[in-house]
Amino acid sequence: MPTPAPPASPPAAPSAPPGASGRLRFVLPLVLLLVWLALGGALGPFAGRLGEVSTNDGAAFLPRSAESTRVAQLEQDFRTESTLPVVLVWESSAGQVDDALRTAAGRALAAAAEVPGATGPTSPLLPSEDGRALEAVVQLRADLGPETKTAVKAIRDLAGQVPGAVAGVAGPAAVLADLSGAFAGIDGLLLGVALGVVLLILLLVYRAVLLPLLVILGAVFALATACAIVYALARHGVVRVDGQVQGLLSILVIGAATDYGLLYSARFREELAAGRDRYAAARTALRRSVEPVAASGLTVGLGLLVLLLSDLTNNRALGPVGAIGIACAVLSALTFLPAVLALCGRAAFWPARPKADGAGGAHRIWQRVADLVGRRPRALWIGSAAVLAALAACSPLLDARGVPQSELFTTAQPSVAAQRLLSAHFPGGSGNPAVIVADAAHADAVTAAAAQVPGVASVRPYTGGAPTAPPVVTAAGLVRLDATLADPADSDAALATVARLRTAVHAVDGADALVGGYSAQQADTRTTARHDRTLIMPVVLLCILAVLVLLLRSVLAPVLLAATVALSYLATLGVSALVFPHVFGFSATDPSVPLYGFVFLVALGVDYNIFLMTRVREETAALGTRAGVLRGLTATGGVITSAGVVLAATFAALGVIPLAFLAQIAFIVAFGVLLDTLLVRSLLVPALVHDLGGRTWWPARKPD
Template sequence: MSGYGKWVAGRKTKWITLLLWIVIVGALTLIWPSVNSQVANNASNLPDDLQSVQAGVVAEREFPGGSGVPALLVWHREGGLPEEDLVHIGAVYKTLAELPLPHQNFVPPLGQLPPQALAASLSEDRSTLVTPVLFDKKADSEQLGEAVNELKKRINTATGADPSAARVDGEELSLRVTGPVGISIDATGLFENADVSLLIATVLLVLVFLLLIYRSPILAIIPLVAVGFAYGVTSPVLGKMAEAGWITVDSQAISIMTVLLFGAGTDYCLFLISRFRQLLKVEDSKSQALLRSITDSSGAIAMSGFTVVLALFALLLAKFGAYHRFAIPFSVSILIMGIASLTLVPALLAIFGRASFFPFIPRTPHMEAERARAKGKPAPKPKTSHNKGIGGLVVSRPWMIVGVTVVVLGVLASFASGIRFTYDILSSFPKDMESRQGFDLIGKQFSPGELAPAKLMLDTEGKVNGEDLKVVLSGLSYVDTVSDPQAGAVNKNIMGFDIEFKNNPYSLEAMSHIPALLATGEQALVDVGVDSPAGSVWVSGQTATQYDNKEVGERDTDLIIPVVIGLITLLLLLYLRSVVATLYLVATVILSFFSALGLGWIIIHYGLGADAIQGAIPLYSFVFLVALGEDYNIFMISNIWKKRKHMPLKQAITEGVNETSSVITSAGLILAGTFAVLATLPIQVLVQFGIITAIGVLLDTFVVRPFLVPALTVLFGRLAFWPGKHQEVVQPQLERAE
């Protein structure tokens, strides 16, 4: 490793390393597109063989008039909609029929109806009307947003006002666009608006933390420069991969990737910087100190980065598109950040040398004495400390520490069993967001199911009476309304029904009715003698899609979590060559994860008042926490493993814990802080993810790493290295100082 250090941070090579990074970033930026220019927010999350996807194909073929993605226009005026408003609404739909919007798929002929006919569809108090506009399924959120903006301009022209800006509880005519189109536009807008604020907040937080911890402006800038260069390479690499069609990226993945780069990337930089600072206090030569710090820390940094990369690559096993799309951006960004930490950061430290830590420059006792002599002052006395710190406490009372930490973490973990999950995307939106306000109006004035009706389709082979089946469907306890039967456009034997549920169509309760609805349709075919009804019944719509999202997401969670545990276990086993140490390191991180989940639920549910957390959070949090949590264990354990070769094990644990405590505390605070930034965004799924992940990092930083892991190492003793051997070093008897 010393040879590698000379290559990247030697007297001349440090400039070559810096120049290479500048050239690479500049060249890639010029020839390849940025990842932000290749974002696709309408990518499918489900495989083609799932029921809801197949149902969507059937619906588009057989019922093209209603197969688009609906935007629901919720018109509302307190006290009732007068005839003048209905005339304006009819005029809007007349223009939509004559001059369709971009990507418009279908509009009902409301422009041909008199106001009295529209009035029949008003809510009971005559204050609200819901009208649909259907758009092409292939249109992405940006295209849909442009179309809806054009729609609002036409509405402003027709009404002579701006209903979208009017309050929903006022006496003016208000308009809110909701339904799948409105929800999609708002979801994308939240992430797009969050990108810049998230980046600024993350950079400022990391900068403030570094200044507070190291009190050096140069040192605070070095990790940020490294992260900036890493992002400068990551963005065009991912952009080129997306342009070539190898991967698909969305706004959510890019937002979280940015946070991950700053958090994890700063950690890797600090692992090297802290060792460099330690050695500058015992080495007169800054070059020798840097080479030794590279030799001492590069293995742990490489192992930590590789652990995270491999864990994130496990997301490629996911069938759910959102999980799968995270794998490559996250893995590539951490891989490039790891390379920057092992090449660019050493080069920058070599360039600045001791000045990196200005104004608190670390010097050897000899240098301090020379400096004092030059100023005519007495040489400072060497600092001695009899405080054994946390390491001494762990070594002296391991049983107590293991007992207390396991009980505390276990109690917190027990709360994880009470977590309730939701797959309702609307619950992630701020209450004043347009699509959520529109949905709330629909739920108040009509059936919530009108937000996103389901379509039941059956290949009846001409044997089913549509009116009889409508009666059966209307009698289902969870169904609010059923349309008249419709015949397929291509296959006349395919019969379709539009069904509105009584519940919020995005709720778990509504999703649970999808299997029952399919079973009802299959039973209807069996009753008339259809032999194999299983492939002849389909349910399309947002509720069916959400049901499949839930099922696929749970399948991915059940698969990926054991795979990540297995991969990290294998890596630790190869690195430490100890079965026992590997097992308790993995076990402590898993315990920490469930504790974070439990404490996160306490805060989110009892503190913030949320009834449930998003169903995707456990998998996201697990992958990040288990992978990143092992970083700190690897850094500390590798230090102990090296020291025990030339000192007694308990002394190695004491010094290993104490030497790594400051840097891991600093790194943990920065990493937790960057994830906590997510909790400041107006997106509940990111708020919940940020809270749980930040808590997990803090538990690893302040409980698992300094107390539980070293205490277990003390208790296991020589057994901690099994099947490897540990030769206890006998410390020579020192004479007592009087």
């Protein structure tokens, strides 16, 4: 027989009027509110100051132990200062380069060398083999920071003044300048869109005026506190921040703080509806919310901290920064919101104030869902699992080999157009060579070996920028050779050439040759990302399992919950593998995307199961497991669904930043959260628990 959903709990007796003790109960919430207002006023500006301590230099986020990283360190010995190349290219509009075009380009190149931040002599103007284009390289100081964007813009303006030619500016410095422009919206646009979307959803769902504003205010206070802490740590070199980490921190804090705030406010509303006064309701709601909110924060925080095991610096940077943000979200949800709701009481829900009728806020839609679970539990969980498994079967199709430069941005960028122009007339790796560092006594042998590698267009010794100077030799007796590749530096063909190049130069006895440069860095990053996924994903699951075992006092239930969110993650990857190339036009994903998606989805997906199962365990004590899961589903269905929609919308806001990496993360997390919320937590888990009955809590014994 199906188990019917149990009736709502009877109303509690109304509390006595506050009196003198009520005035004392008023003091603590007021003090907490004043403390948070003071913190918000003092720390609020830091939400817009992380850019001051951020770096978007890709070289700072290389794998620690990779060969290309060692080359990047050795490269500093060949220069008096670290530089970034800017590659200028002019294509003749008349079809062939003539003397007038060559002269005008030479003047523009000389002027570009005088741009503030430019260093050293420029390369000579090099004609293309087809005679239709010219190329030259200007070096910019690598420590320019935000001024790199200004310098690149000035060089673009100068290059564009050459008559009779189509001009472009490519190379690492140009890409960095475009990245800086893309990340310029992190502080204002992203935050504004995220908060606006969350506020709109809360207003529509709760049909209350004050409550959404209070929840949003709590999230803003949490973000300000997190940004202030991260700012101080980054300023002293304890953590590293870039635009990517900065954006993910904002989204994580806003999404988590809103979710935790919704869970607490729903429990507060239940207690008001049960007849308690605002202070008793706030106290009881806090007591019953501390465990699930703290456990949720712990799972997400631990999942992020596991990123410290990564060999990629940007992954390690997100770990502690994200964990700090989650801790601030938990703190705000369990202190600011209880305090302000205790002071506001039923007015927070105006105009839909809860009545003291004991209804507990149960929603008729979720009552019907609970009835369905009670009637057909086995069919529901098997059917849901089958749908997820079918989607998961497509997950191996997701290509995580890396995003080519032409797809790095989701909007048109000058550096991308310039790279296409450059590749049309010169070897694809022009201006961005593979860098070989070797013993100077074996330079000729290494040069000969490298020149024979298929895919290498030319090999030249590094002379410090002067075309006729001798090769630069360091005090350690090392020489640098620049190998121009035939294919674009970010292409699969270039990465394959790097592998062959390494094999060839490593075989030169006594040379101790190493290969670095942009293409080698991309190859090493892919290898490291695969290693990170193999190491970090199991550790994240073990951490989550440990928290769930302690929370639910069970072994079987945590294993089932972790398995369901892992299956949901694979299903999300399967959907992404289908929509990325065919809907969004992404040929591949960044190597870190599957790992970030796993950490976010598994940790955040478990959140909703934690919210559900802690309530089920609470109800099971009085009603038994099968009735308890139906009662828990009915009581938490509305708030968890609202939280899932809010979190999905928050991550979707990342799409306003025109970077493919963030757009891919936005889709994976948003879709995965909705899948967890609407299918896994609503049908799969309740139906599975209902089917298992008391066995769910093994090895503990609880009634069916």
